[in-house]
Amino acid sequence: MSEENIVYIGSKPIMNYCIAIITSLQEKGDTVTVKARGRSISTAVDVVEVTKNRFLNDLTIEDIEIGTEQLESTDGRIRSVSSISITVKK
């Protein structure tokens, strides 16, 4: 992939991320990778499904990867958190 086109999922409303994906596909290229960690993983799946079912019916899911990332918490301890990357293509 030449230019990585990524939407990170946090705690904003789902629609914000749907719009980010649609805008990104219009302006930056044919694929977008949606990334999330921890509890936001469920939201990432919602975002991709809503974008596909309501806005871009031609959207295809190219790849889904899950993994574990090491994060340093505020008290300096390292904790593991699950992650997901969903790559979609218009």
Add this chain to the structure above:
Amino acid sequence: MSEENIVYIGSKPIMNYCIAIITSLQEKGDTVTVKARGRSISTAVDVVEVTKNRFLNDLTIEDIEIGTEQLESTDGRIRSVSSISITVKK
């Protein structure tokens, strides 16, 4: 797949599901599909990652699918909920 070997993720502690996966792989066959809906999707990813990182390092992720299911809620209305299926192989 001849016999479908499925672990459904709900609100029990993560370790319960890890044990279910390990037992299933010992007794029923080489692959298990881990399924979850809605908020439990994040837990499903945690369960697979913990099983792989702590108990079965050889576990490979064969396939990940996401989708939308229609559920009837208690008031009779239909609502959409996101789902995930993660197939792992020992």
